[in-house]
Amino acid sequence: GDSVTQMEGPVTLSEEAFLTINCTYTATGYPSLFWYVQYPGEGLQLLLKATKADDKGSNKGFEATYRKETTSFHLEKGSVQVSDSAVYFCALRNQAGTALIFGKGTTLSVSS
Amino acid sequence: DGGITQSPKYLFRKEGQNVTLSCEQNLNHDAMYWYRQDPGQGLRLIYYSQIVNDFQKGDIAEGYSVSREKKESFPLTVTSAQKNPTAFYLCASSARGGIEAFFGQGTRLTVV
Numbered sequence: 001g002d003s004v005t006q007m008e009g010p011v012t013l014s015e016e017a018f019l020t021i022n023c024t025y026t027a028t029g030y031p032s033l034f035w036y037v038q039y040p041g042e043g044l045q046l047l048l049k050a051t052k053a054d055d056k057g058s059n060k061g062f063e064a065t066y067r068k069e070t071t072s073f074h075l076e077k078g079s080v081q082v083s084d085s086a087v088y089f090c091a092l093r094n095q096a097g098t099a100l101i102f103g104k105g106t107t108l109s110v111s112s
Numbered sequence: 113d114g115g116i117t118q119s120p121k122y123l124f125r126k127e128g129q130n131v132t133l134s135c136e137q138n139l140n141h142d143a144m145y146w147y148r149q150d151p152g153q154g155l156r157l158i159y160y161s162q163i164v165n166d167f168q169k170g171d172i173a174e175g176y177s178v179s180r181e182k183k184e185s186f187p188l189t190v191t192s193a194q195k196n197p198t199a200f201y202l203c204a205s206s207a208r209g210g211i212e213a214f215f216g217q218g219t220r221l222t223v224v
Binding site: 032034036041042043044045046049051089093097098099100101102103104105 | 145152211
């Protein structure tokens with residue numbers, strides 16, 4: 001079945017460091033891909049998305065590129081801030097549109 | 113403001129009691145979802161509904177029940193048959209043909 005695998009955390013960085021969180025997927029056809037962010041005690045917020053191969057999603061300095069050849073959607077940010085500390089989830093929507101499947105989440109902790 | 117409202121934010125129940133979690137949306141979305149979140153497990157799908165009066169089981173439906181009598185409401189009942197009900201529960205919705213889901217703020221259920 002369809003699945004998402006993302007790197008395990010926690011990821012601990014200093015402010016202004018470069019961030020990469022790896023995400024790979026298994027799915028038939030052409031799923032849509034997402035990154036969601038969850039701040040402590042809250043629900044999930046959509047961070048960015050990409051709907052077809054080679055699309056780049058971007059928001060708030062975060063970027064991810066839909067790589068069909070490597071089935072990947074890695075999240076990157078050039079300079080993280082303390083306020084970026086949160087849990088990040090990679091997810092896919094299957095081609096039929098019936099399911100939104102999540103990875104296990106990666107906790108990011110940024111210190112000043 | 114349009115959005116998804118989950119209530120209550122915190123819920124405590126005694127073991128063996130059924131409990132119902134509320135989820136209401138005013139986004140005019142057709143599809144609604146319930147997820148369960150446990151530490152290190154990511155989000156797991158309990159039930160989803162793509163239209164009023166219809167719903168399907170997700171990956172971990174045992175011990176849960178839902179109804180979808182109105183488009184804007186999708187309550188989840190955690191029954192006494194659910195062996196480990198303490199968790200963070202998230203409700204989400206998406207538009208027909210839409211690919212992204214919007215989440216509520218979650219309900220933290222603690223069974224003592």
